[in-house]
Structure formats: C-alpha cells, structure tokens
Amino acid sequence: MVEGGVTVYYSSANVSERQAAPPSLAISTVIFALRPSATSGRPTLWLPLVRRIREPFKGLWALPGGPLSHDESLQDAASRNLRETTGLSPSYLEQLYAFGGLHRSPTQRVVSIVYWALVQPTEAALADESENVRWFRADRLGDLAFDHNAIVDYALWRLRNKLAYGSIAYHLLGEYFTLAQVREVYEAVLDRQLDPANFRRQLKSTPEIEETGEYLQGGKHRPPRLYRYTGRPGLDPDNRSTP
Amino acid sequence: MVEGGVTVYYSSANVSERQAAPPSLAISTVIFALRPSATSGRPTLWLPLVRRIREPFKGLWALPGGPLSHDESLQDAASRNLRETTGLSPSYLEQLYAFGGLHRSPTQRVVSIVYWALVQPTEAALADESENVRWFRADRLGDLAFDHNAIVDYALWRLRNKLAYGSIAYHLLGEYFTLAQVREVYEAVLDRQLDPANFRRQLKSTPEIEETGEYLQGGKHRPPRLYRYTGRPGLDPDNRSTP
DNA sequence: CTAGTTATAGTCACTTTGACCAAAACTAAT
DNA sequence: ATTAGTTTTGGTCAAAGTGACTATAACTAG
Numbered sequence: 001m002v003e004g005g006v007t008v009y010y011s012s013a014n015v016s017e018r019q020a021a022p023p024s025l026a027i028s029t030v031i032f033a034l035r036p037s038a039t040s041g042r043p044t045l046w047l048p049l050v051r052r053i054r055e056p057f058k059g060l061w062a063l064p065g066g067p068l069s070h071d072e073s074l075q076d077a078a079s080r081n082l083r084e085t086t087g088l089s090p091s092y093l094e095q096l097y098a099f100g101g102l103h104r105s106p107t108q109r110v111v112s113i114v115y116w117a118l119v120q121p122t123e124a125a126l127a128d129e130s131e132n133v134r135w136f137r138a139d140r141l142g143d144l145a146f147d148h149n150a151i152v153d154y155a156l157w158r159l160r161n162k163l164a165y166g167s168i169a170y171h172l173l174g175e176y177f178t179l180a181q182v183r184e185v186y187e188a189v190l191d192r193q194l195d196p197a198n199f200r201r202q203l204k205s206t207p208e209i210e211e212t213g214e215y216l217q218g219g220k221h222r223p224p225r226l227y228r229y230t231g232r233p234g235l236d237p238d239n240r241s242t243p
Numbered sequence: 244m245v246e247g248g249v250t251v252y253y254s255s256a257n258v259s260e261r262q263a264a265p266p267s268l269a270i271s272t273v274i275f276a277l278r279p280s281a282t283s284g285r286p287t288l289w290l291p292l293v294r295r296i297r298e299p300f301k302g303l304w305a306l307p308g309g310p311l312s313h314d315e316s317l318q319d320a321a322s323r324n325l326r327e328t329t330g331l332s333p334s335y336l337e338q339l340y341a342f343g344g345l346h347r348s349p350t351q352r353v354v355s356i357v358y359w360a361l362v363q364p365t366e367a368a369l370a371d372e373s374e375n376v377r378w379f380r381a382d383r384l385g386d387l388a389f390d391h392n393a394i395v396d397y398a399l400w401r402l403r404n405k406l407a408y409g410s411i412a413y414h415l416l417g418e419y420f421t422l423a424q425v426r427e428v429y430e431a432v433l434d435r436q437l438d439p440a441n442f443r444r445q446l447k448s449t450p451e452i453e454e455t456g457e458y459l460q461g462g463k464h465r466p467p468r469l470y471r472y473t474g475r476p477g478l479d480p481d482n483r484s485t486p
Numbered sequence: 487c488t489a490g491t492t493a494t495a496g497t498c499a500c501t502t503t504g505a506c507c508a509a510a511a512c513t514a515a516t
Numbered sequence: 517a518t519t520a521g522t523t524t525t526g527g528t529c530a531a532a533g534t535g536a537c538t539a540t541a542a543c544t545a546g
Contacts (some may be wrong), residue, residue, distance in 0.1 A: 002541055022313070023268065025265055025266065025268055035509075067265065068266060068343070068354055070265070072345075073344055084267065098341045100316060100317035102315075102316060109313055111268060111317070111356070113341045113356075178493090179493085186496080195536075195537090196494085196497075197496085197538095198535065198536085201495095201534090207532095219492080219543080220490095220492085220545080221490085221492040221493075222492050222544090223543065224492080224494095226497095232263065422524085423524080438505075438506090439523085439524080440505065440507095441505080444503095460510080463512080463514080464511080464522045464523040465522080465523050465525085466523095467523080468513065477526045
C-alpha cells in the first residue's frame with residue numbers, strides 16, 4: 001500500500017540530495033485465516049488484499065501495509081495496519097522477512113519489513129470487506145502489485161514449516177476444537193491427506209493440548225471430544241521465533 | 244556502527260518535520276568464525292566487533308554495520324560492511340531479523356536489518372585487526388553498545404538451530420575436512436559432546452558430503468579420511484531460508 | 487433396528503537414535 | 517622391534533518414533 005505513496009520529507013532538497021536519500025521504509029502484513037471452501041466446504045487458507053488506488057500498479061491487489069510511524073514498534077505497526085484494513089486483531093503475529101531489492105517499486109526504492117499473521121475464524125467471519133478490501137484463496141491469487149506474489153509464496157512456505165514442527169495450528173482455530181479440526185488445518189495448509197489415527201496419536205503425545213470433558217454436539221456422527229490449547233498465546237512469542 | 248552517526252538529509256527541515264521523519268535504516272552483521280581456543284586449543288566461535296568512536300556508547304564494542312546506500316541490495320550492504328570492517332568475504336550469509344524497537348538508540352529512532360555470516364578459518368586467520376576492530380569469543384563478550392548483546396544471542400540461537408537440521412557446518416570449514424572436524428564444529432556451536440561413532444553414522448547418511456581418496460597426514464594417530472562438501476554454496480541459498 | 491460414518495484404540499513392520507563394544511591404524515615411547 | 521596409547525572406523529542392541537493398516541465404539545439418518 002505504501003510503496004507508491006511518495007511521502008516528501010525533503011523541504012528544499014535538490015536532485016542530488018534526493019539521489020542520496022535513504023530508501024523509504026514500509027511495513028506490510030500477510031494475514032491468513034481459515035474459511036470454508038466455496039466448493040468442497042472444507043477449510044482452506046484465505047487472505048485479505050487491498051486494491052491500489054494510485055500508481056504504480058493502480059487497480060491491482062496488494063498486501064495491506066503502510067508507513068512506520070516514529071512512535072510505534074515494527075510489530076505494533078503490523079498490528080495496526082492489520083486492524084485498520086480488516087478490523088481484525090491477530091491471534092498470531094511474527095516477522096517474516098525484510099525485502100529490500102532495488103527494483104521492487106518502479107518509482108522509488110522501498111524496503112518493506114513484512115509480518116505474517118493468523119486470525120481465528122470467529123474473527124475472520126466478521127472481517128471488513130469492501131470495494132477495496134477483499135479476501136482471496138491463498139492458492140488462487142492473481143497477479144499482485146510489486147513483488148507481493150513472491151512475498152505470499154514465502155509466507156506460505158514459512159507457515160507450512162512452522163506448522164510441521166511448532167504449535168501454530170491452534171491459532172487458526174477457536175478456543176475449543178476437535179482433533180479432526182486440527183487435522184483439517186494441517187491438511188489445508190500442507191495440502192495432503194493425513195491418517196486420522198496416526199495424527200491423533202501424535203497430538204495426544206504433545207503436552208500443550210488438553211482434553212476437556214465436553215463433546216461437540218450436532219454433528220451427523222459420533223460426537224468428537226473437544227480439546228483446548230494450553231500453550232502461550234501467539235503474540236510476540238518467546239519461543240525465540242521472535243527475539 | 245551507524246546508529247550514532249546522525250546523517251542529515253533534511254536541508255531546511257524544522258523541528259516538527261523532524262519529529263515526523265521516518266526512522267533511519269541501518270544494516271549490521273554478526274560474523275562467526277571458528278578459532279582455536281587460547282586455553283584448550285579446541286575450535287570455538289569468535290566474532291569481530293568494532294569500537295564506537297562517537298556517542299552514544301562511545302568506546303563500547305558494537306556489531307559492524309553501516310547505512311544502506313540507495314543502489315545496493317540489503318545483502319550486498321551486509322556483504323560490503325563485512326568486507327570493509329574485516330577484509331573478509333563470507334562463505335554463508337543470511338538475513339537474521341529486523342530490529343526496530345523504539346529505544347534501541349538513545350539519540351534517534353533506528354531500524355536495523357541484521358544479517359549473520361559464516362567465514363572459513365583460512366579467511367578468518369588473515370582478518371584485519373586493529374585498534375578499533377577486534378575478535379572476541381562469542382561466549383565471552385562484554386557489554387556491547389545498543390541492543391547488540393540481544394542480537395548476538397539471537398544470532399547464536401539461529402546458528403544452533405540451522406546447524407541442528409540444515410547443512411551449515413561446512414561453511415565454517417575449509418574445502419577438505421575430516422568427520423572429526425565437523426563433529427568439533429557441532430560440539431563448539433552446540434556446546435556439548437557428541438558420540439563420534441553415532442555422529443559419523445549420521446553424516447554418512449547425508450548425500451551432500453563426499454568421500455575423497457585422501458587422508459589427513461601429520462596427526463599423532465590414525466590418519467582420518469578427508470571429505471568434501473558437495474552441496475550448494477551458502478550465499479543467498481535457494482533452500483528457501485532466504486526468498 | 488440397521489446401514490453408514492466418524493471417533494478412537496490398537497497392532498505390526500520399519501526406521502531412527504543413543505549407548506556401548508571392538509577392531510583397525512597410526513605415533514610415541516620403551 | 518615391541519608395546520602402550522589414541523583416534524578412526526565399523527558394528528550391535530534396545531528404546532522410541534512413524535506409516536500402513538485393522539478393529540471397535542458411538543453416534544445419526546433412514
């Protein structure tokens with residue numbers, strides 16, 4: 001969003017001074033949420049994009065982002081522009097990478113520090129959507145502005161990686177969930193089927209998920225037991241994924 | 244290095260404009276190399292620091308770094324300030340993290356994009372050292388300028404992590420090495436003893452290291468076979484650790 | 487009451503891992 | 517020359533983990 005908005009801080013700078021000017025700094029965020037697929041009904045990954053309303057790439061979709069104001073931390077900035085564009089608050093938020101290639105924007109040199117976030121489905125359901133903010137399936141984005149396709153690809157790679165080890169899946173679910181729901185998250189993100197019995201065995205061997213006495217009622221079949229995640233919340237985790 | 248160097252780009256900016264000015268952007272690098280410990284002779288991790296010659300933190304040691312010039316990529320900038328301060332060229336170089344806390348520098352808001360690098364011992368041996376550039380054992384740094392102690396801790400954590408999976412150890416060694424030398428790298432970085440026989444078994448099961456016909460002569464005992472690393476070089480790896 | 491479907495438990499072969507044993511190959515000292 | 521000492525290298529064994537698979541329990545829909 002910010003890459004095209006040329007903010008002028010140079011009151012009376014001449015051309016050579018502008019040449020020497022430092023690259024401008026932006027914060028962007030890749031926001032993932034689970035939504036039922038329109039066709040199969042199974043949960044799939046979606047993310048919100050905003051439409052660019054000026055050049056360059058006017059009319060194309062881009063990651064939500066904005067400038068870094070002088071009185072907020074990087075994470076706060078990511079959190080803020082997440083809230084401003086979608087109205088949501090993240091259940092997990094982590095720095096992804098700093099992108100600083102020379103030709104990311106045709107008009108000026110921009111360094112983007114990109115975060116990625118997970119939001120829970122209850123949140124995601126009531127997300128703002130408008131003419132200029134829309135959700136897309138993560139595997140069916142068109143051509144995005146700037147290098148944002150590459151950034152989303154990298155964020156997806158990181159999400160899959162974190163999921164494989166790490167205990168990140170729960171941040172895409174509500175407070176209570178069934179083991180089958182967790183498995184569906186894994187299947188959606190990793191894009192392959194998993195054996196229910198084996199998957200269950202692994203989850204039950206991790207201490208971070210706790211059996212509740214309750215069961216999910218209203219299904220068509222045997223009611224599954226509900227579980228709860230007892231690990232730490234995902235904002236600024238001290239598992240050293242963020243210092 | 245750059246955090247204190249207040250570069251003025253604002254020809255005739257007044258105070259309120261300065262308030263609204265974007266944070267300045269710096270690149271720093273944590274450079275690891277293996278050197279024999281002064282006491283035990285076993286290889287240990289060392290890194291070069293530069294002494295600050297102005298406020299803030301004047302006189303303290305800090306990570307090598309500098310501003311990002313407008314015509315170089317982030318990685319090029321890291322590579323350049325590595326070369327400028329130590330005369331070395333890295334055998335592995337990867338982005339670590341973007342640090343952007345509000346109070347990292349007492350004088351101005353600075354966002355530092357930090358890289359970490361590995362250099363080979365042959366290189367490290369002929370590294371420049373001077374009054375203002377000195378190598379320190381990674382586990383015996385004093386108090387560093389800014390938040391650089393935390394940054395080094397995080398870099399160490401990342402190095403240990405990458406070592407545990409990943410094939411990163413070879414970038415701290417020369418072209419030819421014995422399996423015992425690889426084991427010593429692991430022992431130095433992870434700071435624990437490893438069983439020689441088991442370690443050998445694991446290494447021999449990875450396809451990236453290749454037996455040569457030669458042996459290391461001149462030791463006191465049975466001459467070990469020399470091996471060679473056949474994986475890709477470590478600059479901007481396409482193993483997706485850097486996009 | 488029965489068929490269908492999901493939840494849950496368990497088995498079995500295979501692989502990986504840590505702890506340990508032993509032989510091979512060299513040097514240094516006797 | 518022989519021996520003691522040390523490192524390299526190859527091997528065994530039990531424990532733990534993993535993937536494929538079978539079987540039973542528990543519910544709903546007809």
